[in-house]
Amino acid sequence: MILREQSGVPLSIAGLSVAYRAEPVLWNVHWSARAGSMTAIVGPNGAGKTTMLSAALELVPRLAGEIRFWGQPLSAVRERVAFVPQRESIDWDFPVTAKDVVRMGATRGASWWIPSWARRLSPAAKDEIHRADSALAQVHMTDFQDRPIGELSGGQQQRVFLARALAQDGDLILLDEPFAGVDAGTEDVLTEALRALTAQGKTVVAVHHDLDTVAERFDDVLVLNREVVAQGAASDVLANPSVKRLFRGSEPEFATLS
Amino acid sequence: MIDTATGSAAALSPVELAEKWFEVVSLGGGHNTNVVLAGVTLLGLAAGMVGVFSMLKKQSLVADAFAHASLAGVGAAFLLHGAFFAGGGRRNMAVLLLGAALSGSLAVAAISWLGRRTRLPADTATAAVSSASFGLGIVLLSLARRISGADQAGLDGLIFGSAASMTRGDAQLMAAVAGIVLIAVLGASAPLTAAAFNERFARVRGLPVGFIEALLAALVAAITIAGLQAVGMLLVVAMLVIPPATARLWTRRVPGLLTLSGLLGASAAFLGASVSAILPNAPAGALIILVSAASFAISLIAAPHRGLVAGLIRQRAVRHRARAEAHRPPRPIAGTAPGTRAGTGGGTST
Numbered sequence: 095m096i097l098r099e100q101s102g103v104p105l106s107i108a109g110l111s112v113a114y115r116a117e118p119v120l121w122n123v124h125w126s127a128r129a130g131s132m133t134a135i136v137g138p139n140g141a142g143k144t145t146m147l148s149a150a151l152e153l154v155p156r157l158a159g160e161i162r163f164w165g166q167p168l169s170a171v172r173e174r175v176a177f178v179p180q181r182e183s184i185d186w187d188f189p190v191t192a193k194d195v196v197r198m199g200a201t202r203g204a205s206w207w208i209p210s211w212a213r214r215l216s217p218a219a220k221d222e223i224h225r226a227d228s229a230l231a232q233v234h235m236t237d238f239q240d241r242p243i244g245e246l247s248g249g250q251q252q253r254v255f256l257a258r259a260l261a262q263d264g265d266l267i268l269l270d271e272p273f274a275g276v277d278a279g280t281e282d283v284l285t286e287a288l289r290a291l292t293a294q295g296k297t298v299v300a301v302h303h304d305l306d307t308v309a310e311r312f313d314d315v316l317v318l319n320r321e322v323v324a325q326g327a328a329s330d331v332l333a334n335p336s337v338k339r340l341f342r343g344s345e346p347e348f349a350t351l352s
Numbered sequence: 353m354i355d356t357a358t359g360s361a362a363a364l365s366p367v368e369l370a371e372k373w374f375e376v377v378s379l380g381g382g383h384n385t386n387v388v389l390a391g392v393t394l395l396g397l398a399a400g401m402v403g404v405f406s407m408l409k410k411q412s413l414v415a416d417a418f419a420h421a422s423l424a425g426v427g428a429a430f431l432l433h434g435a436f437f438a439g440g441g442r443r444n445m446a447v448l449l450l451g452a453a454l455s456g457s458l459a460v461a462a463i464s465w466l467g468r469r470t471r472l473p474a475d476t477a478t479a480a481v482s483s484a485s486f487g488l489g490i491v492l493l494s495l496a497r498r499i500s501g502a503d504q505a506g507l508d509g510l511i512f513g514s515a516a517s518m519t520r521g522d523a524q525l526m527a528a529v530a531g532i533v534l535i536a537v538l539g540a541s542a543p544l545t546a547a548a549f550n551e552r553f554a555r556v557r558g559l560p561v562g563f564i565e566a567l568l569a570a571l572v573a574a575i576t577i578a579g580l581q582a583v584g585m586l587l588v589v590a591m592l593v594i595p596p597a598t599a600r601l602w603t604r605r606v607p608g609l610l611t612l613s614g615l616l617g618a619s620a621a622f623l624g625a626s627v628s629a630i631l632p633n634a635p636a637g638a639l640i641i642l643v644s645a646a647s648f649a650i651s652l653i654a655a656p657h658r659g660l661v662a663g664l665i666r667q668r669a670v671r672h673r674a675r676a677e678a679h680r681p682p683r684p685i686a687g688t689a690p691g692t693r694a695g696t697g698g699g700t701s702t
Binding site for chain 1: 408538539540541542543545546548549550552553555556557558559600603604605606607609
């Protein structure tokens with residue numbers, strides 16, 4: 095694979111294959127995100143959507159393939175890449191408040207190793223607090239910032255986790271099922287916040303489960319079913335017969351497409 | 353052991369005992385007693401804080417396995433030491449503790465390997481390794497007894513703990529280890545919290561998650577080893593587990609949880625050790641754990657929000673409201689299918 099001048103490509107994946115034990119879950123995926131766009135990754139259950147994000151973020155080992163962020167490895171551009179994991183991976187009884195969670199997104203580099211009581215005195219603290227507070231405000235969660243996360247509704251929890259990514263102030267946001275199990279109000283708040291990011295030239299990539307809403311919320315679509323089935327502008331991809339065939343009757347939420 | 357304890361207690365009237373206890377807690381029990389008391393209290397403080405992160409990572413049982421497995425190392429170290437230094441019998445605490453640390457670490461490594469490489473559930477792997485290594489420890493220990501009958505007490509002391517037999521040097525070493533652990537926990541509390549809360553996120557943020565996990569394991573190991581002599585390998589785990597569990601009932605954020613857990617651990621240690629100082633044969637470890645367990649029981653009943661009484665009151669209030677509502681006509685239903693997605697959208701978390 096020739097890596098051309100890629101400094102303008104937020105995320106490019108070339109020849110990516112991943113297996114759990116001997117079971118391949120992703121095979122030879124080639125795909126790049128378009129800068130300033132919002133892309134949905136869709137596909138049936140077990141298609142490897144989450145695995146693709148995990149592999150890109152070096153959370154699972156890959157068999158083959160190359161991942162580049164703006165033409166560089168992740169380690170060189172970590173601060174620019176933000177991540178919102180799946181709701182299921184969180185322990186909701188953990189003793190943290192909404193504000194604590196968002197602060198973790200705002201904390202950078204060496205600040206981690208300064209204990210919280212001493213961090214107030216550090217020069218970076220003001221900037222961190224500011225970024226955390228404005229991220230909370232952006233998802234309308236300022237009034238709930240002192241609640242333990244377990245006492246928030248599912249939608250509010252999802253907003254807090256988006257705020258954590260926003261507080262990092264990265265240029266590429268990767269989200270795993272941000273719209274799963276949230277209320278309509280939160281759907282709008284999330285979409286608005288993500289749109290605001292692309293308006294600033296930032297790039298959003300989200301695993302998405304609801305094919306009905308893909309076209310209205312996203313610019314581009316990547317359809318995965320272990321391999322890339324289709325990719326491109328949302329309207330083109332959704333009109334593609336092989337994509338329709340893939341989803342027909344496979345899952346209730348996709349059935350309405352045909 | 354217990355018989356003699358009650359025996360000596362019977363020799364003194366309750367008033368005399370109370371006077372003696374006041375003498376000890378006001379640091380009038382002699383220099384040696386004070387050093388042990390201070391060391392155990394510092395150990396309780398550090399254990400309470402480290403234990404918070406074991407609890408948050410749901411790894412309390414790993415600490416238990418480490419402690420159980422350390423017995424095998426003690427036995428092996430005793431045998432090897434005896435074989436190389438023909439004197440036999442004479443225990444060398446540093447060698448025994450080193451053996452304990454090695455075998456404990458081996459057990460934790462084995463548990464982690466089983467978790468990664470096999471489909472064994474984590475709790476099964478932990479219990480299997482823990483009991484197997486404890487069995488090995490018992491065999492080695494009985495061999496050690498057979499070979500050199502001398503100084504069993506020193507080895508038994510490591511199982512059940514004997515703060516009374518600690519030398520000033522032992523206590524100072526324990527205090528030093530506890531102090532180092534305390535500083536490490538305070539310094540690394542933010543990364544430890546982040547890695548325990550959301551490991552994938554911590555990795556993506558570039559935190560050295562592998563190092564943080566190793567650090568936590570090392571701190572747990574250090575507390576366990578440091579506490580072997582005073583509290584004993586079977587009970588030192590309780591110092592890591594009970595104070596955090598108690599503190600969690602009263603707190604909702606990590607900083608408060610850390611502080612309260614440390615204070616609970618320190619005060620239980622201080623109380624337990626001071627009582628054991630006036631009842632010479634009452635083991636400090638057992639007393640510390642009993643004090644700790646009592647505070648847990650009280651908290652479990654009385655704590656706001658998470659306590660049993662508070663839970664019952666909330667449950668009653670809800671039932672009351674439901675019954676009151678039942679007498680009123682139901683409100684008209686607003687919509688059908690799409691209505692499930694609208695609304696305030698709680699639900700999923702409860």
